Amino acid sequence: MTLTITAFERSPDRGKGLARDMRVRWALEEAGQPYNVRLLSFKAMKEPAHLALHPFGQIPTYEEGNLVLFESGAIVFHVAERHAGLLPDDANARARAITWMFAALNTVEPPILDREIARLVEGDETWYEERLPILADRIRVRLSELSSRLGDAGWLDTAFSAGDLLMVTVLRRLKGSGILEEYPNLSAYVARGEARPAYKRAFAGQLAVFTTASTNVSVELPLRELETV
Ligand code: GTB
Numbered sequence: 001m002t003l004t005i006t007a008f009e010r011s012p013d014r015g016k017g018l019a020r021d022m023r024v025r026w027a028l029e030e031a032g033q034p035y036n037v038r039l040l041s042f043k044a045m046k047e048p049a050h051l052a053l054h055p056f057g058q059i060p061t062y063e064e065g066n067l068v069l070f071e072s073g074a075i076v077f078h079v080a081e082r083h084a085g086l087l088p089d090d091a092n093a094r095a096r097a098i099t100w101m102f103a104a105l106n107t108v109e110p111p112i113l114d115r116e117i118a119r120l121v122e123g124d125e126t127w128y129e130e131r132l133p134i135l136a137d138r139i140r141v142r143l144s145e146l147s148s149r150l151g152d153a154g155w156l157d158t159a160f161s162a163g164d165l166l167m168v169t170v171l172r173r174l175k176g177s178g179i180l181e182e183y184p185n186l187s188a189y190v191a192r193g194e195a196r197p198a199y200k201r202a203f204a205g206q207l208a209v210f211t212t213a214s215t216n217v218s219v220e221l222p223l224r225e226l227e228t229v
Contacts, residue, residue, distance in 0.1 A: 001064055001065050002036060002064075003028065003033060003034070003035040003036065003062065003063070003064050004035065004036045004037070004038055004062075004063040005021060005024050005025070005028075005035055005036070005037055005038070005060050005061065005062050005063075005075075006021070006037070006038050006039075006040050006050070006053070006054075006059045006060055006061045007019065007021035007025075007037050007038075007039055007040070007059050007060060007206065007209065008021070008039065008040065008059055008209075009039040009040055009041045009044075009209070010041070010042075010210075011206075011209075011210065014210050015206060015207035015209065015210035015211065017172070017202075017203045017206055017207070018172065018173060019059065019060075019206070020059065020060055020072040020169075021037070021059055021060040021072075021206060022169060022202060022203070022206055023060075023072045023073075023075075023076055023165065023166060023169045024060045024062060024072055024075045024076060024079070025037075025202035025205055025206060026165055026169070026198060026199050026202040027075070027076040027079040027080065027086060027162065027165060028079060028202075029197075029198035029199070029201045029202045029205075030083075030085050030086055030165070030196070030198040031079050031080075031082075031083035031084075031085060031086060032083070032085075033079065033083065037205070037209070039209060040059060045057045045058060045059065053068050053070065054070040055070070056070070058070070060072055060075065061075075062075040062078070073101060073102075073105045073166060076101070076162050076165060076166060077098070077101060077162065079162075080161075080162040086161060086162040086165065087161055087162055088158075088159060088161065093157065093158065093159075096157045096163075097156075097157060097161035097162060097163045098162075098163070099163070100156045100157060100161065100163025100164070100166075100167060101162050101163045101166050103163070103167070104163065104166035104167040104169075104170045105166060105170070107142065108142050108143075108146060108167065108170050108171070109170045109173075111135065111138040111139045111141075111142055112139055112170060112173050112174060114135050114138070115132070115135040115136060115138075115139060115177075116173065118131055118132060118135055119132070136177075136179055139174070139179055140179065140182070143171075143179065143180070143182070143183050143186060144183070146167075146183075146186065147183040147185055147186050150185055150186065150189060151185065152185060154189075154192060155189075155192075160193075160196070164189075164193060165193070167189075168189065168190050168192075168193030168194070168199075171186060171189070171190050172190055172194075175190070
């Protein structure tokens with residue numbers, strides 16, 4: 001059955017794999033599932049045709065026959081449940097991997113998003129310079145805890161799972177901030193994820209959108225076009 005996902009026609013990161021279709025692409029590559037990508041403009045994302053697929057007018061979405069899904073975590077979970085390689089067979093190990101999926105999206109990503117939102121939309125506020133270090137420290141709390149738990153293990157719970165896939169994509173959002181680099185084992189963990197052949201294929205796929213002649217994006221979008229991060 002043909003799978004179709006949606007992604008940005010133009011992304012503010014110009015192909016660094018930070019938009020959330022990257023998670024879905026990576027999961028599908030790990031699962032060995034071919035997929036089509038429908039690229040959307042910011043305008044098209046808010047039109048009825050796309051709102052019928054995604055109530056919030058965002059990417060990514062996932063179409064598989066009559067099934068339409070949105071929310072990157074739910075899509076990754078769906079793919080992981082139906083294909084080998086992303087969730088362990090053992091019931092308890094599977095439950096722990098799913099726990100890490102939730103931890104990535106519900107516990108580690110929110111403080112990272114708070115800082116990104118502040119940088120994108122609050123830069124002109126008088127209190128911005130005071131607030132930024134507070135937000136960075138909230139991230140450090142979570143990274144420090146995560147770093148302690150990971151220790152020198154390769155993955156969060158024995159074998160690579162969808163929990164690691166989501167956690168790596170969440171942590172990648174910090175690259176270049178200097179914060180991730182304060183935790184060498186987390187930096188190495190992210191690098192381990194990025195070194196996976198499936199990750200590389202997914203990354204190349206999303207980058208190609210921005211480097212092929214027909215869709216070349218020569219003008220960086222204003223960050224405010226990134227309504228949500
Ligand atoms: N919780 C949803 C999910 O996980 O699927 C969130 C989906 C979401 O935020 N989608 C964003 C979107 O469609 C794209 S990923 N935004 C447009 C809108 O809301 O109108 C967020 C994102 C976009 C671009 C970068 N970047 O270029 O660096 C990083 C993150």
